Amino acid sequence: MVERADSGAVASKTAVPGVGKRRGWVVAGSAVVVGVVLGFHRHVPNWPGRVGSLLESFLPWAGLFIVVLLVVALVRRSAVALVALLLPVGAWVHAFGGLLLPGEERGGLVVVQHNVSDENRDPAGTARALIDSRADLVALEELVDPQLAVYEKSLAADYPHHVVRGTVGLWSKHPLSGEQVVDIKPPSIEEGWSRGVRAVVHSPYGDVAAYVAHLPSVRVGMGGLASQRRDASAALLGRAVAAESVEAVVLLGDLNGVAEDRGLRPLTSQLGVAERGFAFSFPAAFPVARIDQVMARSATVGHIRTLPATGSDHLPVVARVVLG
Numbered sequence: 001m002v003e004r005a006d007s008g009a010v011a012s013k014t015a016v017p018g019v020g021k022r023r024g025w026v027v028a029g030s031a032v033v034v035g036v037v038l039g040f041h042r043h044v045p046n047w048p049g050r051v052g053s054l055l056e057s058f059l060p061w062a063g064l065f066i067v068v069l070l071v072v073a074l075v076r077r078s079a080v081a082l083v084a085l086l087l088p089v090g091a092w093v094h095a096f097g098g099l100l101l102p103g104e105e106r107g108g109l110v111v112v113q114h115n116v117s118d119e120n121r122d123p124a125g126t127a128r129a130l131i132d133s134r135a136d137l138v139a140l141e142e143l144v145d146p147q148l149a150v151y152e153k154s155l156a157a158d159y160p161h162h163v164v165r166g167t168v169g170l171w172s173k174h175p176l177s178g179e180q181v182v183d184i185k186p187p188s189i190e191e192g193w194s195r196g197v198r199a200v201v202h203s204p205y206g207d208v209a210a211y212v213a214h215l216p217s218v219r220v221g222m223g224g225l226a227s228q229r230r231d232a233s234a235a236l237l238g239r240a241v242a243a244e245s246v247e248a249v250v251l252l253g254d255l256n257g258v259a260e261d262r263g264l265r266p267l268t269s270q271l272g273v274a275e276r277g278f279a280f281s282f283p284a285a286f287p288v289a290r291i292d293q294v295m296a297r298s299a300t301v302g303h304i305r306t307l308p309a310t311g312s313d314h315l316p317v318v319a320r321v322v323l324g
């Protein structure tokens with residue numbers, strides 16, 4: 001008698017009608033929301049606080065949320081949730097699945113982009129790591145004295161051609177010409193701020209206009225994403241690229257934004273981005289986003305990857321650019 005009463009009590013506690021079904025619909029609803037955001041993130045308003053750009057900065061990480069929903073759906077044995085999950089899975093694969101595929105590494109220019117940090121305590125070691133990449137072009141940002149002199153001395157033998165303007169520079173194995181400052185300073189920034197340079201690289205594959213840029217930083221606070229200066233600088237850089245007379249263009253830089261960020265549309269609307277690889281580059285201790293970019297016009301950016309950490313808070317990124 002007592003045993004039957006206990007078992008009935010247990011049954012009443014574990015079998016609550018409708019609870020599992022309701023939770024299945026919650027998971028299904030969450031899956032639909034994630035899928036819609038992934039597929040239509042461009043339609044998320046950018047106000048207040050540039051919420052659209054903030055969302056796009058971490059869009060690939062929606063994959064982790066999808067995995068969590070999948071585990072919950074399997075635990076709950078919810079068929080409706082599993083079916084609903086097909087929407088975000090398909091949207092994520094469409095947006096980022098190609099980046100997981102292996103890339104071919106043949107021909108073209110090997111380029112390295114690295115914000116070396118103005119607080120780098122080992123510029124010589126950083127220079128050696130860049131040399132070991134055997135890149136044709138090396139773009140650096142946050143070049144300040146006395147570290148700049150170390151980079152110039154350390155890279156000279158392997159990269160006999162280089163140009164530095166302001167705090168950005170380009171080192172090349174191939175001859176350069178047409179070196180000039182690219183003015184990407186927003187009106188709200190004081191005079192003396194110089195973070196853009198352009199030069200024509202006379203490579204074995206043809207001439208290419210190489211741009212090196214370091215866009216203003218963004219901040220995430222209680223008011224959202226503060227990216228007004230970054231966006232204004234991207235617009236100025238986009239105009240310079242659009243006016244470039246050399247057909248092939250490669251842009252290397254710390255753009256302080258991911259390729260999906262609508263704030264970089266003045267650039268991504270006319271330049272192609274890497275076809276393979278995530279290459280999260282910042283922060284170096286635990287990279288969550290690639291804000292160091294390689295983009296190109298009349299050229300293809302193949303597989304992009306990161307190099308081991310240097311003395312910077314960014315990881316270097318390396319990619320192969322095939323002209324034509």
